[in-house]
Amino acid sequence: MAEQLILHEDSRSGNCYKVKLTAALVGKDLDLREYDITKGETRTPEFLKNVNANGRIPVLQVGDRFIPESNAACSYIAEGSSLIPSDPFDHADMLRWMFWEQYNHEPNIATLRFWLSELGLDRLSDLQRLQMPTKREQGNAALGLMDEHLRDRDWFVGGSISLADICLFAYTHVAGDAEFDLTRYPNVLAWIERLKRNPRYIAMDA
Numbered sequence: 001m002a003e004q005l006i007l008h009e010d011s012r013s014g015n016c017y018k019v020k021l022t023a024a025l026v027g028k029d030l031d032l033r034e035y036d037i038t039k040g041e042t043r044t045p046e047f048l049k050n051v052n053a054n055g056r057i058p059v060l061q062v063g064d065r066f067i068p069e070s071n072a073a074c075s076y077i078a079e080g081s082s083l084i085p086s087d088p089f090d091h092a093d094m095l096r097w098m099f100w101e102q103y104n105h106e107p108n109i110a111t112l113r114f115w116l117s118e119l120g121l122d123r124l125s126d127l128q129r130l131q132m133p134t135k136r137e138q139g140n141a142a143l144g145l146m147d148e149h150l151r152d153r154d155w156f157v158g159g160s161i162s163l164a165d166i167c168l169f170a171y172t173h174v175a176g177d178a179e180f181d182l183t184r185y186p187n188v189l190a191w192i193e194r195l196k197r198n199p200r201y202i203a204m205d206a
């Protein structure tokens with residue numbers, strides 16, 4: 001019998017969507033547990049003690065063990081599938097893009113999306129307002145780098161879709177929510193449409 005996989009999530013989060021998209025692409029089922037991060041539901045003593053001491057979702061639960069961090073959860077689910085290249089160089093290159101996503105992409109694009117489309121301008125602190133122009137500039141730099149990389153490629157690594165694409169897709173395809181103009185990045189737009197044509201693709205709000 002297949003092991004039970006539980007995803008602790010807030011369904012508005014792109015980090016959680018990555019994990020669901022990975023599961024859909026490899027044909028695995030997830031049981032979902034919903035939390036509202038805007039109400040501090042991942043900061044309760046119970047959550048911190050039993051699910052993730054870091055107070056964040058997504059967390060993938062495998063039996064009585066827990067895997068926080070979206071990209072680690074995706075890796076667990078995709079193990080043994082074609083989403084993880086077997087060639088050592090391509091494997092490392094996939095990890096390169098996943099680490100890059102967490103350092104250069106997500107902190108800018110996902111954060112601006114959360115501030116603008118979930119919290120709203122009126123609820124931002126002075127510090128958050130001050131950080132907005134830098135996040136905008138760095139988010140555009142990340143999208144520009146992706147666009148350049150995709151100029152002569154269909155996928156980020158090797159010749160087929162991998163976790164690098166899924167992890168980058170999650171917040172890129174909704175970057176418009178954070179007021180990024182994706183029409184400036186035609187290769188990124190073409191890649192988004194290419195990924196959506198996968199017969200197992202699920203939308204973020206599915």
Ligand SMILES: N[C@@H](CCC(=O)N[C@@H](CS)C(=O)NCC(=O)O)C(=O)O
Nearest residue numbers: 013015037055056057058069070071
């Ligand atoms: N690096 C982590 C980031 C996780 C993260 O920032 N999660 C956000 C939602 S996308 C969260 O749980 N925020 C609630 C909080 O910090 O209280 C990952 O990729 O999973």
